[in-house]
Amino acid sequence: MVTLKFLKTHRTWEDWIGIALGVVIGLSPLFAGGEATTTVGFVSMLIGLLVLMFAAFEFVDLHRWEEIGMMACGLVLIAMPFVFGYATTGALWIWHIGLGAFAALLALFELWQDWKLSEQDLAKHGQ
Helix, strand or coil: CCCCHHHHCCCHHHHHHHHHHHHHHHHHHHHCCCCCCHHHHHHHHHHHHHHHHHHHHHHHCCCHHHHHHHHHHHHHHHHHHHHCCCCCCCCHHHHHHHHHHHHHHHHHHHHHHHCCCCHHHHHHHCC
16 A cells, blocks of 8 residues: 655645735735625735735644634635625636635645644644
């Protein structure tokens, strides 16, 4: 049986993808042709900033709460089209559901990698 050890170790490329994902989430109302209301645009930028910060924190000190925070941001982004009522119009809802799912899956993958590590092991990986 082949073990995929490289999948079970936290890598910095995952953090870089998280940072890029945060930027894309923050700019997503622009990609959809500016169809977002001021509130949706502001919340998108806020969620993008939070995703970026959670990913950047993992460079400094690795903890599970960072993945949980990123997952929560992804789930909020998925819910936004339904909460703010733009789930049936334009392209922004597709962007938000897709980006939110990607953020949640990335966070879930990172959480799975770190699941069996103790706090001391997490601290070693973060250095």
